[in-house]
Amino acid sequence: MAARKAAYNNESISMLKGADRVRLRPAVIFGSDGIEGCEHSIFEILSNSIDEAREGFGTEITVTRFLDHSVEVEDHGRGIPVDFNQNEQRYNWELVFCEMYAGGKYHNNQAGSYEYSLGLNGLGLCATQYASEYMDVDIRTGDTRYTLHFERGENAGGLHKEPSKAKSGTKIRWKPDMQVFTDIQVPVEYYMDMIKRQAIVNEGIRFIFRNETTAGFETTEFCYEKGIVDHAQELAGEDALTGVQFWQTERKVRDRADKPEYKTKINVAVAFSNRNHQTEYYHNSSWLEHGGAPDKAARNAFVYQIDAYLKQSGKYNKNESKITFADVEDCLILVISSFSNVTSYENQTKKAITNKGIQEAMVDMLRHQLEIYFMENPMDAEKIAGQVLINKRSREDAEKTRLNLRKKLTSNMDITSRVAKFVDCRSRDAGEREIFIVEGDSALGACKQARDPNFQAIMPIRGKILNCLKADYDKIFKSDIITDLIKVLGCGVQVKSKANKDLSSFDMKLLRWNKVILCTDADVDGFQIRTLLLTMLYRLTPALIESGKVFIAESPLYEITAKTETYFAYTEQEKNDVLKKLEGQKYTIQRSKGLGENEADMMNLTTMNPATRRLIKVMPEDAARTAEIFDLLLGDNLSGRKEYIAENGNLYIDFLDVS
Template sequence: MDEQKNYDGSSIQVLEGLEAVRKRPSMYIGSTDARGLHHLVYEVVDNSIDEALAGYAKNIRMTINEDGSVTVVDDGRGIPVSIQPKYQKSALEVVLTILHAGGKFDKNTYKVSGGLHGVGVSVVNALSEWLIAEVRRDGKVYRQTYAYGIPTSGVEAVGEYEGDKTGTTIQFKPDSTIFETTDFKYDILLNRLKELAFLNKGIHIITEDLRLPENTGEDEFGDIAEDDSDVTADIEFESAEEDDEDGESAGSKKKSGRTLGTKEKYHDLYYEGGIIEFVKYLNSGKTVLHDTPIYFERQRDGTDVEISMQYTESYNSNVHSFANNINTTEGGTHMVGFKSALTRVANDYIKKNNLDKDTKDGASLSGEDIREGLTAIISVKLLEPQFEGQTKTKLGNSEIKGIVDSLVTEGLAEYFEENPKVATTILEKALLAKKAREAAKKARELTRRKSALEVSTLPGKLADCSERDASLCELYLVEGNSAGGSAKQGRNRAFQAILPFRGKILNVEKTRMDRALKNAEIASLITALGAGLGDDMDMDKLRYHKVVIMTDADVDGAHIRTLILTFFFRYMPDLINSGYVYIAQPPLYRIKKGKAEYYAYNDKQLRAKLAELGDKGITVSRYKGLGEMNPEQLWSTTMNPETRTLLQVTIEDAIAADEIFSILMGDEVLPRREFIQAHAKEVENLDI
């Protein structure tokens, strides 16, 4: 029987009712901060992706509306509106009001589900001030409205449509009493939907933000077409953190584009090449060792595996894994299978072709060696994914390891035999990485903190704190001896340690670890933290649970901050992932009126304070460096836990983070120039 006919009210199966979502929303969406807010959109889009994976949808559109609501439209079959037998209600209402209700629990309806997060659109409904569902199905347009998850109307036929334009439209506005913020960030949503477009080749996804300047034109999937003009705003007195909805410069059918471009508010995402184009996109700012990415695909027992990989001249690996479109940031069985096969095939080829002249018995590359400079996407789509933990960041299906291992072993061995020049280039780089790793191991041993380490042995002149409970300790990384001196005098010696940097640390984006470890500033930083780095990092040995980067508010300070963050991102990612890295926010201005002193941390605060104080007898001083502050000022404005402002460094999107570090700190000049040109008008405090 035709599956289209099978998909009716009886296809909607109910696992359990919707309870306690509004009382305990974090149990269902992870948090009520910005991350949880954006998760609402992912849940709705995932349903549309499921329709596309089942072969019934080709177009998806996500719009942030002027009122802050979000609309998601697809051209799938449309959620059924017929009566669901168990509840004797419309299937549409069941899907939107009962937790775990949907066609994806029926294997005959959805073979593979990319949105099986355990919550679904019913949770979106429960956490929204209002929601409107519209279904185009069986020649009619049906609509139902909700408020806080409760129906405010029945399922009503409100019109008709011509042709085969079936589909579902969901529009919702998050509940401001539930979420800490209801301000959707377009660039965050764009990055995720771009990811989905790459992972599902041939699916057409349109994104737009109607809060930005108006669009013009028409397209075949609605009435809005891409506006090629750059949109910028006059933000002379605005805070950068209030104006960060960056779009990509060109994300269309014709070119992949980059998310870090101008402030466009419309993007047409379509990637016929799928993850091959994904890899090219990630490497667009790097020098590649072979022009065309390697690609494998295999289907077995209902499981589809796709792998694309390409080597670059960089020294870092960039391997991302996905299961049913979910970014498995902690890896899992598909990642294990990939890594083991990659290392085995590489070593076999080296021995067979005698490429290692320096080792008597031939090379024994580690996985780290062969992954140096590698960019890879591993995407598996399977019937019943098993994820470890509530966050679904690690795939646990044991059978996937063997499938991926077999695919990579066969495919890569064949590729190396057919492309010996490329194979030799890749493996010679890996052999150099092996030598560097062995040298780095020796250097790393020299930087390990011993239990009886004396402060005087540290080249960075660490002024340690007396507290020994790491959870209470803070380490300030301070630019320059002058600021370091003020920080040492102004700090609370009980729990605040100071490590001054003299000059800029090495740019680790352009060098291997062995050379990085010879840099005095990096060596002292590793030693002070005490936890090692890379795969050997032991967070239990970390001596400080707050690592605060405190640099000047000028170009050099920003550069030093970026260098430190690059080092943490590449060699100590667990430090960031654990939430231990912060950026200090020293004031930019001191405002004096008589004997009274005030501080402003940005131009907006300065303007407000000047308006409050009037225009007589006021003196404004701009701080260019931390060293201009005396110890008391530095303590009261920047280091006192009761009055300071710290920005916590997080990695919401590892792929986007990797991209921006590659652009800003890598070898390629053109992408960096384009980035600077695109964001030049956003600069607030230009130091010239």
Template structure:
């Protein structure tokens, strides 16, 4: 026993109260997954979900969560309040039954909750068993009822007026439990408040509540239950920042009326290809459940169930997939039968529509794969049903088999209606979606076909690489570099300046396709884009495999003028959109060619000194410094208008020789911010870009424009 009761006060009654909860304390991982921070957060989810179930039943519209400075956590709601009357079978109050009896509560039989996140009846009692102290206040009938527990055992704490503490002196109930009346309440006011201190004997020393996880969960729940307000307040001390100012308590309020359609928009990170489509429906099924008969015997009974399906789907121009699935607003990160039915029907429906339009889409006889359909998809899949069967108390996988066919049928019916709709907007978006999935299919097949050409070939072997590629002789990824050079004019100089052992050259003609605005099919059919993807040899989009890349570095080498900057931006857009792992790994660079070459005249036989500058401001500063020190330089100062104006030794020294060159590594600290920037500069929406240009016009360095 873990209770601190003395031997004299220890009675048989304690055995009846704690016998079930002792199993929880001995094997906590069976109920909460682990005893680290993840398990600690799971306990919190159990208490929060009880309040959310009240909201789902229409009895609660506000939940407040407070992380206290003493390590405790408090969850309160304005729901109906836990029943305080006596439960006839046990002779205990409803509050004590909920918090001390495993597999007890209001989620069985469908009487109080048609659909709920709690269903095993162990959530509150498990949290109670794993808490050093738990206090529950229930407001009902004009009174605030209170009961306290120590490691699952009911009793009273002597806090001595110093506030609630888990180590305060505890006196267990002996003859019978008392649900005390702590205060009076306003007439009509109801609700439940639970505050608990996690037991340090159970949880490891480093376990702590994560504010970010809590805020994310609260935001997610507010999307899933429209009209519910969730307040999260963190009163814990936080490390002071560098300026020494104390951190203020964090508080966030989450409220969303838009439901899962708004949630899908929130989750999406790429520009939209389609609107958010809602796929809604329901289905009936029967299942055999064990119930108690009038004599108290367990018998099997056929029970009719209803599963409501509500799904929000939205495709974007990107290829990343975000799918969130929920059962009665409980997240199922590992999926289950509802997600399997969704993906199965999604693939089946889109395959059917592609086959029906095969000639128009030029799809041939190839079939869509699941990855082709999921590219660019953001979806929120929710189902609601009474007593869902989860795999384990952590509820990460839905196991109710009948849900799969119900979800599949709803998706097939609703999505097919949209894809075959005669409405102008839906018809246009359906066409764009089918174009996208077919382009993804072609990209995948193309990547598979080119897999053999991804290996470097010797001159004696046949090669399907572009004829204009000047490859290097060594294949060591640690040293090999691909220079993408602007224009054929610079190639002559670059060929003489490069080290052919490990530096390859690929010329491009002017400004390539803006892939932010173009479709995947247009990108793949563009000569310059296709050549770059083929030469790098790692595929594109979802099929991109950085381990298959033929070069360790990719260096974009363009002129140091406005046109060169534009070409560099177009190339970076291609890498960001279709070869992002290369950028994330820090393997993409921009060469920094100089703008000016200044030859400083030295007196006597000492050779003249050559200095390169990279901007007009840097040039003016250098000239000013030379004039002040009375040093002469050759005039006119040489200004490079392009890479082709440089001699081979000058290009090697400034841009290509690793011992002397300057390269800028392209990095993405914030992918979401980068996505917005690329969409602003290169996207289809002109108005924001025009505003950006007009706003920044005064900051433009006109000397950089060749006119």
């Protein structure tokens, strides 16, 4: 009998009230209920202190990260107003800490309020309080000290007030609540990055970060006296193509013809370099990770003005295509810090702004300043134009190469795209087909004779392939051996690099084989080739390993012959067991021959025949350990490799060729 569904009627509609508006739906305010949301809640408290300092009240802000994951922010501003509000007929602490959309930044054109504010919505302080296990507030106004204590969104004990001559400021300590966020262990790196960015766009303000450890507090200070100019110089380095230019403007704008005017201030630091590139956008101190209006403005202005210069100076070749922002960005150091007293963020996390008025003002300002800069600095203009053209032509060459490569990697294996020396099988059923990747032409001959041509194919490789662990993708895909192997597999590659993401075309359904079998000699060279092949598969097609498609053909170490019987021993223990069995009989024992030296029937028996061969499946759970060993043996950890060889070298002494 089907379960009875609950009724849906007028009483089904409910409304979240008080702290539940945040505690039950934190992602609506903070963008996430995970670590990113927790991080954003910390920034909300810091932003209020930054607004005070930028208005000229206090020049130092201290952020403390405690071992229990609680946080404290202290400033030396005027102190949050928390006493009785005659206009609202309520205490301000109730409005500020317990009411959404309450604050002192809505009427930002009136005297004495914030002209350019990071926090405009009146959500951050209240929402963070609601999302806390506890919050302690200590406010000094110069003649009075106020204290408040909250627990999980509820005030405990009301407002405490006492006379005090202590220096004015606000100190808030709170602990993000694990009942609200899934993770509150905000890493030190977040604090360091976030505080540094605030120092960059708030010139002259000193930020102190205190991180509690078991040994005490570690303190780091950030201060950029010239703000974004110092930061742009830091990014450009000493050998940039041009020096840092600083441009500034303040304008009145509107987002639509029927909308009211508002003020915006735009600061720009720009330089060009053929070694480094970086674009960063900030608005009202908030780092715009996704840019929005400033990014659109920069793309428009820089492409327009540099393209105009290239046309005017005849730098383009005949019929050459126009530059793109990617060509400019590759040599551009750009930091834009804008402010406005009306701001439209994409959402509460403030990672992009959408103000049309600010965007239009930026386009106009950047075009004008670039035009003047090029006119007044012709040598800089020449260097910039030349570098942008180099970037453009390199990009176009790389795109052609990648297009050809993508076509090569994903093309069907037909008569027009044969891989040299690849020997296919008759079956077209991918569920039974096997591909043996073998070492060299001699092994190709032996395996070709020993295989079952109905379902077994052979792909020989010539020598040791590239170490894919250390090489970048461009170098990897220039290797004919590797591209031939990928082509034979048929499933494409998994590429994680953003620069080469267009080559990522992996599709397991296009894999042409049920088993991919690595077949190399049982000697040092064979082991290395096998390792390099596994490294390639792990780097380019890890899903094949995870889905159990990759195998190693285990070659016998010894051939032991007695009378008419031949035994194969794959380990030292198996050799000893056979010798015990043959005790008292005459026998000969020898190292097993290389793949190319074996007779066809011997190869079939030991390596090819599913009934008698031994295959080692490369298991999915071994993937992480495999990567670790690959990195140790083939990566850049020289000291670790030496240590491993010292500890384990004796295990392989019998395989060394020291004759």
